[in-house]
Amino acid sequence: MALPWPIRIAGVGRYLPERVVTNAEIATLCDVPVEWIEDHCGVRERRWAEPELGETNSWMAAQAINEALEEAEFDGRSLDLIINASGTTEQMIPDGGPLIQRQLGLEDTAIPCVSVHSTCLSFLQGLQMAGALLTAGTHSKIALVSSEIASIGLEGAERETPSLFGDAAAAAILTSSAEGSSQFESIRFETYGAAAHLTEVRGCGSRRPPNHPDTVPADHVFHMDGPAILQFCLDRTEGFLERLVPGLSQELGDIDIVVPHQPSRVGLQAMFNRPWPEAARVDTLATLGNMVAAGIPVNLYEAVHLGKLTRGSRALLWGLGAGVSFGGAVITY
Structure with a gap:
């Protein structure tokens, strides 16, 4: 399917966890000087989710999708596909798609869900997948979301790793566009x-x-x-x-x-x-x-x-x- 594809990003959304983790906290966790963290990693602070308080991968994803839907002025029930494009998972089975659908309150809609996992490039892989489906005409409105909680897998890792990673979710609503525009x-x-x-x-x-x-x-x-x-x-x-x-x-x-x-x-x-x-x-x-x-x-x-x-x-x-x-x-x- 030859490019360009007439695809429009109709809306975007994001969710950032409430907890802000400073370099002082990381320095204690990793036993490194505070100055080393920003000098070496370039990070001053990051957000870490608290799943035990409800900030799960699927819940964060739903917050981001809802904001993107609002910006696009679409109802969630008009979606014909939800793509979970994330490098971290809430659980192994089922994949994250059905969990996100449920968090959106769409569990009775039969909207198909699928997960794409290519670590840090998962969103781009999902973008390609969504673009191909929309261009083929098999779909009309697709929600694409990446929701990441890397912080749970950092304790005991090399000292650079906890310094680098932050948690977040972000989404885009994709539709077809008029030729020559988006x-x-x-x-x-x-x-x-x-x-x-x-x-x-x-x-x-x-x-x-x-x-x-x-x-x-x-x-x-x-x-x-x-x-x-x-x-x-x-x-x-x-x-x-x-x-x-x-x-x-x-x-x-x-x-x-x-x-x-x-x-x-x-x-x-x-x-x-x-x-x-x-x-x-x-x-x-x-x-x-x-x-x-x-x-x-x-x-x-x-x-x-x-x-x-x-x-x-x-x-x-x-x-x-x-x-x-x-x-x-x-x-x-």
């Missing part, structure tokens, strides 16, 4: 499995099942070889951008804003280490951290609500994910 212009993904074990949670699957004698608590915690993953991505970033849009690694052209996944301070510096104007980016790393798949849609929400992304303007959405995967999309909003 559209998806270019979408590309690349995966390099040679680096699959540089970022991983070994547990929760058949490799380290819960009752196996070799399974230990550390198997259920996120692990990352930061320097190795950074170098691996640096070696491939320019080539990926050129394959997404020729010339993109050197200039943005008529792209107005860059909406990134934000892995870390060094990761963002590497992603933006090219002659792109500083003003043409959205960056919430210092106050929200690495939000896994919710990072791109939260930054999309920021761009829209700060007036940096307006109807007819063009945006580059892109990032990296465990695997290692690269993903990017150029859209006319």
Whole structure:
């Protein structure tokens, strides 16, 4: 199905947990100096959800979808698909889609639900899936949401990891658009499995099942070889951008804003280490951290609500994910 696709983001929404976690709290948790955290990771504070108080993945997702529906002026019952595009899960079975549907009060509607999991690139993968379905004409209104609670898997991880991650949810309502207006212009993904074990949670699957004698608590915690993953991505970033849009690694052209996944301070510096104007980016790393798949849609929400992304303007959405995967999309909003 050839691009461009006539797709419109009709509304966006987000939910940020109430609890703000400062670097002073992280310093105590990880036994590191407060100054080291912001200098090394680029994060000043982050939000952590409290599932025991009701801030679950599905509840957060529903808050974000409801805001997006309100902005789009749609009723939830008019949706014909809900896509849960998240890297973290509330439980293994069922997938998050039915849980989100129930939190929306739509459990009696038979609206189909599906989950897409590509770690930090899940939202972009969901965007591609939704765009293809809308362009094919099989669907008319799709809710796409990423809801992440990474904080529950950080205790006992390497000291950099709790410093980086924050929790959040963000959603978009997608519909078809008139030819020549809002559209998806270019979408590309690349995966390099040679680096699959540089970022991983070994547990929760058949490799380290819960009752196996070799399974230990550390198997259920996120692990990352930061320097190795950074170098691996640096070696491939320019080539990926050129394959997404020729010339993109050197200039943005008529792209107005860059909406990134934000892995870390060094990761963002590497992603933006090219002659792109500083003003043409959205960056919430210092106050929200690495939000896994919710990072791109939260930054999309920021761009829209700060007036940096307006109807007819063009945006580059892109990032990296465990695997290692690269993903990017150029859209006319």
